[in-house]
Structure formats: structure tokens, C-alpha cells
Amino acid sequence: MGFGKAVIAQGGGPTAVINHSLTGAIFEILRGGDVDAVYGAVHGVEGIANENFIDLSHTPTDMLNRIASTTGSALGSTRDKPDENYCAQMFDVLRAHDVRKFYYIGGNDSADTCRIVSQQAESVGYDLKVTHIPKTVDNDLLVNDHTPGFGSAAKFVSHAFAGADMDNRSLPGIYLGVVMGRDAGFLTAASALGCSNHRESPLLVYIPEFAFDTDRFLAQIEETYARFGRCMIAVSEGIRGADGTPILAQLYKDIDRDPHGNYQLSGNGQLADSLASLIKNTVKAKVRADTFGYIQRSFAGAVSAVDAHEACAVAEAAVQFSRQKEFRSGSAAIIRTGEYSVEYQLTTLESVARSTKSMAPEFYDCASAKITESFLNYAKPLIDTLPHCTILNGEPVPQLLRKKSYL
Amino acid sequence: MGFGKAVIAQGGGPTAVINHSLTGAIFEILRGGDVDAVYGAVHGVEGIANENFIDLSHTPTDMLNRIASTTGSALGSTRDKPDENYCAQMFDVLRAHDVRKFYYIGGNDSADTCRIVSQQAESVGYDLKVTHIPKTVDNDLLVNDHTPGFGSAAKFVSHAFAGADMDNRSLPGIYLGVVMGRDAGFLTAASALGCSNHRESPLLVYIPEFAFDTDRFLAQIEETYARFGRCMIAVSEGIRGADGTPILAQLYKDIDRDPHGNYQLSGNGQLADSLASLIKNTVKAKVRADTFGYIQRSFAGAVSAVDAHEACAVAEAAVQFSRQKEFRSGSAAIIRTGEYSVEYQLTTLESVARSTKSMAPEFYDCASAKITESFLNYAKPLIDTLPHCTILNGEPVPQLLRKKSYL
Numbered sequence: 001m002g003f004g005k006a007v008i009a010q011g012g013g014p015t016a017v018i019n020h021s022l023t024g025a026i027f028e029i030l031r032g033g034d035v036d037a038v039y040g041a042v043h044g045v046e047g048i049a050n051e052n053f054i055d056l057s058h059t060p061t062d063m064l065n066r067i068a069s070t071t072g073s074a075l076g077s078t079r080d081k082p083d084e085n086y087c088a089q090m091f092d093v094l095r096a097h098d099v100r101k102f103y104y105i106g107g108n109d110s111a112d113t114c115r116i117v118s119q120q121a122e123s124v125g126y127d128l129k130v131t132h133i134p135k136t137v138d139n140d141l142l143v144n145d146h147t148p149g150f151g152s153a154a155k156f157v158s159h160a161f162a163g164a165d166m167d168n169r170s171l172p173g174i175y176l177g178v179v180m181g182r183d184a185g186f187l188t189a190a191s192a193l194g195c196s197n198h199r200e201s202p203l204l205v206y207i208p209e210f211a212f213d214t215d216r217f218l219a220q221i222e223e224t225y226a227r228f229g230r231c232m233i234a235v236s237e238g239i240r241g242a243d244g245t246p247i248l249a250q251l252y253k254d255i256d257r258d259p260h261g262n263y264q265l266s267g268n269g270q271l272a273d274s275l276a277s278l279i280k281n282t283v284k285a286k287v288r289a290d291t292f293g294y295i296q297r298s299f300a301g302a303v304s305a306v307d308a309h310e311a312c313a314v315a316e317a318a319v320q321f322s323r324q325k326e327f328r329s330g331s332a333a334i335i336r337t338g339e340y341s342v343e344y345q346l347t348t349l350e351s352v353a354r355s356t357k358s359m360a361p362e363f364y365d366c367a368s369a370k371i372t373e374s375f376l377n378y379a380k381p382l383i384d385t386l387p388h389c390t391i392l393n394g395e396p397v398p399q400l401l402r403k404k405s406y407l
Numbered sequence: 408m409g410f411g412k413a414v415i416a417q418g419g420g421p422t423a424v425i426n427h428s429l430t431g432a433i434f435e436i437l438r439g440g441d442v443d444a445v446y447g448a449v450h451g452v453e454g455i456a457n458e459n460f461i462d463l464s465h466t467p468t469d470m471l472n473r474i475a476s477t478t479g480s481a482l483g484s485t486r487d488k489p490d491e492n493y494c495a496q497m498f499d500v501l502r503a504h505d506v507r508k509f510y511y512i513g514g515n516d517s518a519d520t521c522r523i524v525s526q527q528a529e530s531v532g533y534d535l536k537v538t539h540i541p542k543t544v545d546n547d548l549l550v551n552d553h554t555p556g557f558g559s560a561a562k563f564v565s566h567a568f569a570g571a572d573m574d575n576r577s578l579p580g581i582y583l584g585v586v587m588g589r590d591a592g593f594l595t596a597a598s599a600l601g602c603s604n605h606r607e608s609p610l611l612v613y614i615p616e617f618a619f620d621t622d623r624f625l626a627q628i629e630e631t632y633a634r635f636g637r638c639m640i641a642v643s644e645g646i647r648g649a650d651g652t653p654i655l656a657q658l659y660k661d662i663d664r665d666p667h668g669n670y671q672l673s674g675n676g677q678l679a680d681s682l683a684s685l686i687k688n689t690v691k692a693k694v695r696a697d698t699f700g701y702i703q704r705s706f707a708g709a710v711s712a713v714d715a716h717e718a719c720a721v722a723e724a725a726v727q728f729s730r731q732k733e734f735r736s737g738s739a740a741i742i743r744t745g746e747y748s749v750e751y752q753l754t755t756l757e758s759v760a761r762s763t764k765s766m767a768p769e770f771y772d773c774a775s776a777k778i779t780e781s782f783l784n785y786a787k788p789l790i791d792t793l794p795h796c797t798i799l800n801g802e803p804v805p806q807l808l809r810k811k812s813y814l
């Protein structure tokens with residue numbers, strides 16, 4: 001004994017593969033033989049402040065494997081962002097248990113939590129190594145080529161749009177799906193993976209990175225519907241006007257905010273229903289609007305194998321980085337090194353905290369509301385099984401009656 | 408030459424496996440060697456009336472196989488219900504092409520179309536054999552133990568609820584999901600397959616077969632939330648008040664109706680959002696509401712293998728029944744013969760047309776809003792891969808600080 005303990009926790013929105021990161025980190029921490037125990041904090045930093053731990057040091061391998069393939073955050077999550085007092089309470093608890101390493105799996109808000117905790121620990125002279133392990137279905141962490149959780153959510157969205165496209169082809173009309181994505185359009189762009197031959201498809205895509213213009217939106221739908229006799233539309237929940245305010249917040253003044261001050265964009269159908277009303281007033285067509293909601297981030301039946309493997313591997317790498325001499329704090333990032341290969345690099349917490357990554361300009365053509373080939377090439381390797389749809393192109397039967405009537 | 412031709416078409420809402428029925432029927436029709444050609448009517452009976460056919464007699468096997476595993480209705484669908492004049496126009500076209508057999512894949516409205524077409528053909532002395540092939544995600548066709556399309560949609564719903572349940576466990580609150588089901592609660596009941604240990608789970612289920620009582624609904628949520636610290640709710644889109652009017656139609660006077668006079672319940676988030684508002688006014692908790700929408704019936708990534716096989720087999724059986732001497736019209740039905748085995752029986756169009764099947768009384772406990780073991784046993788064999796979720800039950804770490812403060 002005398003190594004000190006490690007605490008691991010999960011923050012922010014769950015994903016389909018976040019438990020692969022949890023168990024990947026636990027296996028690697030235990031393999032190191034350099035901690036006295038691994039504790040899991042229940043519901044993230046809240047569990048630390050409340051001294052709510054479970055001991056994971058002797059959890060059977062089989063249970064950890066089964067936890068890995070369960071969606072959601074097995075330890076529970078939180079959206080708490082600690083301030084100085086919160087940190088002081090956490091440090092009282094962590095010191096009492098002789099905790100010297102803290103691993104936190106989450107997105108950019110959780111990376112920011114790590115940054116705050118690490119700074120506060122340093123300022124009070126507490127030797128705590130703080131490691132952030134990336135995850136977010138939004139795919140908007142800086143430095144990273146992509147993030148664990150995105151591949152599985154993108155797989156869900158691509159299969160959902162593939163199905164909705166075939167459904168819409170069966171009973172033509174206008175279909176609109178609202179996809180998660182507060183600041184970044186990556187997940188919404190995955191809709192294009194489900195609608196094959198994307199240039200010639202009736203799919204229009206609207207993402208938060210480009211100001212949403214209602215008139216252009218309606219004109220593009222009208223044009224597409226006239227051309228194809230149907231129209232598919234993918235919209236990010238976070239689309240915003242030229243002034244930066246989310247369209248949903250413009251339409252509904254009373255929407256909730258989370259503790260980080262973010263608008264609560266998911267968990268209702270208001271954006272989809274409002275856009276559907278706008279469309280109905282402009283185009284004479286059957287309009288159906290779905291909001292993909294929470295299903296897309298934790299659907300238990302569409303996990304991408306690539307995503308699951310990387311979620312485990314990046315957590316393992318993060319634990320290895322945290323063993324480096326002089327390591328104080330940092331985050332593990334996924335870097336693409338080939339088509340398709342990745343490596344994991346250590347980066348600073350500051351480099352991934354708070355700010356978000358946007359879709360590369362070459363991924364989206366704003367003028368036509370189309371996702372580009374470049375995005376498809378980027379995203380395809382992250383999904384193990386792309387949807388495949390075949391269109392029945394039979395031989396048209398010559399018309400006997402109409403011919404007759406034209407004679 | 409001289410056998411006459413067969414026409415096949417698809418009606419009503421698409422499913423994930425309706426093309427397995429299409430291709431299963433085509434293979435069997437062609438194998439019989441007793442038709443001159445198989446034509447597909449584009450967009451159901453509408454394609455017949457408009458003389459819009461494609462010749463499927465020489466479609467490559469590989470293409471048919473790929474069509475089978477594509478969701479949606481490959482031939483296009485329609486919600487048209489023919490009357491006498493419509494039938495007369497259809498018969499002009501069918502006679503011009505020497506069509507003597509008509510196969511229609513659809514639900515109870517399509518079965519009713521078959522009934523009308525067959526009656527009209529008989530009354531005008533046109534020798535047309537009319538065969539209905541069952542499909543509906545609603546699982547509400549009479550005579551049938553279950554219907555093709557249900558297993559895959561139930562698989563989607565069970566995996567969606569499994570994921571949503573893990574998500575809700577991570578960040579506790581109240582989650583409500585609105586599931587398809589105008590008259591029958593089968594698909595909504597499949598939510599219980601995703602929430603393991605259903606008696607002890609925080610899942611409440613509301614289906615159209617039992618009058619929806621808002622006060623009881625809110626009381627049950629309040630009680631569940633108090634007990635579990637969270638609550639999961641599955642609601643059929645078709646839930647109705649004691650007078651039989653859908654709750655959605657009570658809340659919104661202007662909702663659309665389809666050509667059959669049915670309320671358009673899917674394609675918006677209104678029911679989920681209204682119920683969420685009601686809950687928010689009663690229980691102080693985070694409330695999130697999703698509407699599963701069109702995704703659940705045609706999701707390209709969660710097809711049940713059992714469902715796909717049966718969709719093919721029941722269509723094959725239907726074609727075989729239609730070769731029986733004296734056959735005029737009929738439908739093929741799926742009958743369960745063991746745990747788990749099925750056989751296919753010929754039944755009359757009248758027995759499956761229009762009326763709908765309800766959940767068996769032993770499948771649902773209205774007083775507790777719980778799905779019973781009996782339903783789970785009924786539904787499990789129809790889904791090839793049930794969601795599996797493992798709960799992390801670690802050893803709680805004794806509290807050092809709180810202990811101290813209690814001393």
C-alpha cells in the first residue's frame with residue numbers, strides 16, 4: 001500500500017459506448033499495479049462531493065465486459081460544474097480516501113471540469129493527477145479527429161434516415177428529422193450516409209455552423225419537392241439565426257437551460273413541429289416531422305464496433321499517459337493517421353475544454369444545403385455497417401390503355 | 408402463354424420486412440410456372456388504376472435478395488381504398504393485360520381493399536383471384552398470432568427503451584416515449600422487453616385498449632418517481648379517453664385525417680409534448696419526451712431475423728394457397744403452434760378486413776400500468792436479439808467523512 005487510490009467517473013450526456021471507456025480505463029489502471037484501489041464516483045463529481053463511491057478493484061472481468069456493452073453511463077452522470085467551494089468539498093473527500101488520480105470521461109464541459117479541478121488542486125497544494133477521457137456524440141471536441149460515441153450515434157442516424165428515406169419513397173411527401181447537435185452539425189450530416197447517391201437525392205441538411213434562413217429553407221424544400229416529388233430534410237436541434245440565437249429559443253421563450261447555461265434543446269418535439277408548420281404553409285404536401293431525441297445517443301441496438309473499440313483504446317491510452325513522469329493533467333485525443341488508422345495523443349485540458357469544433361468548411365455546401373463527398377469519406381470508417389438500400393428498377397410495362405386513348 | 412398474368416402490390420404503411428414478403432411472393436409465383444408474367448403495380452391499387460406496372464418476371468435473383476433486405480415498400484405504397492368506379496377502372500387495366508391473379512401485401516385496410524376488389528370482380532363477372540398477404544407493425548390483424556413487421560418494430564422499440572432506460576438511470580428524471588399504435592398497444596408493450604425486471608422497473612405503460620385517465624396517469628408517475636427517483640413511460644399514440652376519442656384529437660382539434668378517416672397520429676411531437684407539460688405541472692422533475700415517429704417502422708438497422716423469415720414464408724404460403732382449386736380470394740395467416748413454431752393457414756378476407764385485434768387481457772395490468780410476464784413470453788420469440796443491459800453493482804465504499812461527522 002501507499003500508492004494512493006484512483007477515482008473514475010462519468011460526466012455529461014451518456015453515449016452508447018461510454019462504458020467501453022469506463023471499463024477500458026479500469027482494466028488499464030488495475031494492470032498498472034500502481035494504485036491501492038480504483039473507486040467509481042457515482043454521478044460524476046457530485047459523487048465525489050457527496051462521498052458516494054463504489055470499489056471497482058475486484059469487479060469480475062465478466063461483469064466489466066457486460067458493462068462495456070451496456071449503453072448509458074454505468075456509474076451515473078451529472079451536469080454539475082464545480083466552483084472553488086465545490087472543489088474544496090471534493091478535495092476533503094478525496095484526501096480522506098488518499099485519492100491521487102482522477103479520471104473523468106466526458107465532453108468539453110467535463111474537460112473544463114477537469115481543468116478547474118486540476119487548477120484548484122494545484123492552488124491548494126493537493127497533488128492530484130487529473131485525466132480527461134473524451135466522449136461526445138456531438139463529435140465537437142477540439143484536437144480530436146472524432147470522439148467516442150459519435151460513430152454509434154452516426155450509425156443510428158444513418159440507419160434512421162435510410163429507413164425514413166425508403167419510407168418516404170413508398171408514400172411520398174416531405175419528411176423532416178431533427179437530430180442532436182447544439183453547436184456542431186456532424187451528427188446531422190450523418191443523415192447523408194443513409195441517403196445514397198447524395199448529390200442526386202432529395203436530402204437537404206441544415207446545421208448550426210451556418211445561419212438558418214427561413215426563406216432559403218422553404219425555397220430549397222419547394223424546389224426539391226418539385227423536382228423529386230418528395231423531400232427529406234435533416235436539421236440540427238441547434239440551428240440558429242444570423243444573430244446566433246437558436247431557432248428553438250426564438251420560437252419558444254420559455255425553454256429550459258442546463259446548469260452550464262445551455263438551452264435545453266432535446267427532449268421535446270417543438271422545433272420539428274414548428275418547422276413542419278412553416279413547410280405546410282408553403283408547400284402543398286404531406287409533411288411528417290420526427291425528433292430523434294434521446295434514442296440516438298443510447299440506442300442499444302446500433303453500436304459501431306469501431307467506435308466501441310476506440311472508446312476502450314483511448315481510455316487505456318489516457319491511463320498510460322497519466323503514468324508519465326511529470327504528468328499533472330491532460331486529455332487523450334484521437335488522431336487519424338491513415339485511411340483508416342488512428343493513434344492516441346496526450347493533449348492539454350485547456351486545448352479541449354469549453355470550446356467546440358465545427359464541421360470543416362469542405363464538409364458542407366451551404367448554398368445547396370448538401371453534405372459533401374469529403375464528409376462522407378471522413379465519416380464512413382467510423383461506422384462499421386452502413387445502411388444499404390436497393391431501389392427496385394424493374395422493366396416498365398408498356399401501357400395498353402393509355403396508348404389506345406392517345407391513338 | 409394463356410395462363411394469364413399476376414399483379415403484386417403493397418399497401419398502407421411500409422415496414423422493415425415488407426419487401427421480404429414481396430420477394431418471397433415473386434419467387435413462389437415464378438416457381439409455379441402457371442403465370443405468363445408477374446407485374447408489380449407502382450404505389451398499390453393506384454398503380455393499377457393508372458396502368459403503372461413494372462415487369463418483375465426477369466428481375467435478377469440477386470436484386471430481389473437485395474430488395475428483400477431493404478426497408479420500406481419497394482413498389483411504393485398507397486392509402487387509396489377503391490370504390491365501385493375505382494374498381495371498374497382497375498378492371499379495365501387488369502383485363503387489358505390479362506391479369507388473373509392479384510396479390511396485395513398490407514394491413515387490415517389493405518385486406519378490406521382486397522375484399523372490395525374481389526366482391527366487385529365477382530359482381531361484374533371478372534375471374535380475378537385476390538390474395539391478401541399480411542403485414543403491420545401494429546400487430547393488430549385478427550386471426551394472426553402476430554404479423555410480419557411487428558417483430559422488427561418491436562425490436563426497435565425494445566432497444567430504444569433499453570437505451571433510454573440506461574440513459575435515464577445515468578441522469579435521472581422522467582422519460583416519456585410515444586410509440587406507434589392507433590388501436591392496439593402491442594408495439595408500446597414491447598417497451599417492457601427493453602426494461603429488464605419489469606415488475607420492479609420504473610416503467611409505466613399506457614395503451615389504446617384501456618381508457619386513459621389523466622389523474623391516474625399523473626398519480627402513477629408521481630408514485631413511481633417517489634419510489635425510484637426516476638420514471639420511464641411508454642404511451643401509445645392512440646391512447647383515448649373514456650368516450651373513445653384519441654387524447655391527441657382532444658388536445659388538438661385541427662389534426663389531419665387520412666383517406667380512411669383515421670386521425671393522423673404520427674409525424675408530430677404534440678402528444679409527447681402535451682403529456683410532458685402535464686407531468687411538469689405535477690411532479691418537480693426533469694421531464695424528457697420523445698416521439699418515436701416513422702423511424703420505428705422502417706429503421707434499417709434493427710430487423711428481426713425471425714420477422715424477416717416469416718414475412719417471406721407467409722407470402723410464399725399465400726401464393727401456394729391461391730393455387731388451390733376453387734380458390735377465389737383469401738388471406739394467409741400466421742398461427743403459432745409451439746414455443747416457438749408457426750404454421751400458415753388460409754383464412755377469409757372478411758376475417759381480417761377492417762376490424763382490429765386488441766392486446767389479450769392477460770398481457771396488461773391496467774391497475775398498475777404494467778406489462779405482464781405473459782406478454783413478454785408472447786413477444787420474446789419474435790425478436791431475434793433482445794437488448795441486454797447490465798447494472799454495475801459495485802461494493803459501496805464506507806464513508807469516512809460522513810461517519811466522522813456523525814461521531
